[in-house]
Amino acid sequence: MFYKSTRNSNLKVDSAQAISQGISEDGGLFVPESIPSLTLDEVKQISELSYSERAAYVFSKFLTDFTDAEIRYCTDNAYNTKNFESENIAEIAHLFDGTYMLELWHGPTCAFKDMALQILPYFLTTSAKKLNIDKKIVILVATSGDTGKAALEGFKDVEGTQIMVFYPENGVSSMQKRQMTTQEGENVGVCAVKGNFDDCQSGVKTIFTDEKVKKALEENSLMFSSANSINWGRLVPQVVYYISAYASLAADGQISLGDKLNVVVPTGNFGNILAAYYAKRMGLPLGKLICASNINNVLTDFINTGVYDRNRKFYATCSPSMDILISSNLERLLYMLTGDNDAQIREWFGALAKDGKYEVTDDIKSKIKEDFYAGFCDDEATKAAIKSVYEKYSYVCDTHTAVAVKVYEDYRRETGDTTRTLIASTASPYKFSASVLEAIAPDFSAEDEYALVDKINELSGIMIPESLASLKNKPVRFSGSIDRNDMSDYVMEQLNIK
Ligand SMILES: *Cc1c(COP(=O)(O)O)cnc(C)c1O
Secondary structure (H helix, E strand, O other): OEEEEEEEEEEEOOHHHHHHHHOOOOOOEEEEEOOOOOOOOHHHHOOOHHHHHHHHHHHHHHHHOOHHHHHHHHHHHHHHOOOOOOOOEEEEEEEEOOOOEEEEEOOOEEEOOHHOOOOOHHHHHHHHHHOOOOOEEEEEEOOOOOOHHHHHHOOOOOOOOOEEEEEEEOOHHHHHHHHHHHOOOEEEEEEEEEEEEEHHHHHHHHEEEEEHHHHHHHOOOEEOOOOOOOOOOOOHHHHHHHHHHHHHHHHHHOOOOOEEEEEEEOOOHHHHHHHHHHHHHOOOOOEEEEEOOOOOOHHHHHHHHHHEEEOOOOOOOOOOOHHOOOOOOHHHHHHHHHHOOOHHHHHHHHHHHHEEEEOHHHHHHHHHHHEEEEEEEOOHHHHHHHHHHHHOOOOOHHHHHHHHHHHHHHHHHHHHHOOOOOEEEEEOOOHHHHHHHHHHHOOOOOOHHHHHHHHHHHOOOOOOOOHHHHHHHOOOOOOOEEEEHHHHHHHHHHHOOO
């Protein structure tokens, strides 16, 4: 299996190359040249395997340049009970008749990003070894909260790597900030930036392409790579849990093998829902893929009208991990839907870079509508959804998952479609305690985030994750903040190449 760039169909690299590079030099994203198939028989067989084995099975179809032993080394080190609080790695909760919550937050940082970022360091170091790269890999991350911590946990003390994370000084929840500033590990750096997420993101991009930095890296035997979902190594692990969940539901008699299953995904960068699309294209019997957004509803508009327009106000919401106006992974979907038309992609994404806007053809619009439905809701509706789910089912969900619940309710009302449905639950409610409590215990006032955590525990009965409880006694290692223009100096200093 080879990988092409969405902006150059003639490029051909193997998966080790695609993963270690992160993004293609032409600015495109790496995509598999064909989509491997999965039969119902295989789904049935998979249900008898552990999560790590299920993952290895799926990866063997995509990472054909990896040996079985290399793949098992990666999956066994990532998906185990040292890293995840659940033996099943992802849990399925039954919300109401025919509706299931796929809880993807039982990993070390309590958000679904762990599902991919626990394995990415193994993919990356294995790829580098296969390619005889003896440079140290430097990971730079701009984060709005969840990716940063998940990447830090994944890469901490991984030999041959160093990681630096930039987050907006006032743009993350207090728990997220505490998670990052107390990070352990000898190869980690965490830095607050005076600015918003976009400032962090463009700062990182500038460093990536800075000629002076490039030269200094070269001279010091260092190379950059990416831990964002533009990296194929972060996307492919997400395909696994949709297949795994379907197999478990079938084995459990909740669905019959071959039945359609709808999927609802709270969406930001379009990575998670794109993984569901890959699973469907492989042959997993998924029905509608329901794309749920918060009030930053650029994707809702795009799926409904075919016009992608980022020229709009940016809102800070109570589901901050979905506060995003440029959904990178859409590029992969459009490349597939245009029949791998790289010229078309260059045109649309050139227009996006230049004017912040592009419109797809009618043919593509109708193709998108065949698989996807899109909706959005504001913070008020998000909190109302948390409250109603709590009152009806005694289940406490986080703000991102609540957006998915609300959009799913709208979908069901609008279409009357009662197909069994899987909702991707992307974060533990503990991570967004303040907003969750505003919904279900509005009169509660707390001194600090730990009082909030105790209250959520009292109301939800969900065990307090050890990784969050232990933060209370950890010293802050990274304090202070820097100016956006000083990010490059910070990186050079950390790498000792000034
Ligand atoms: C990152 C994130 C999302 C959005 O996922 P994408 O793959 O970027 O669409 C949703 N919810 C939570 C909690 C997240 O951390």
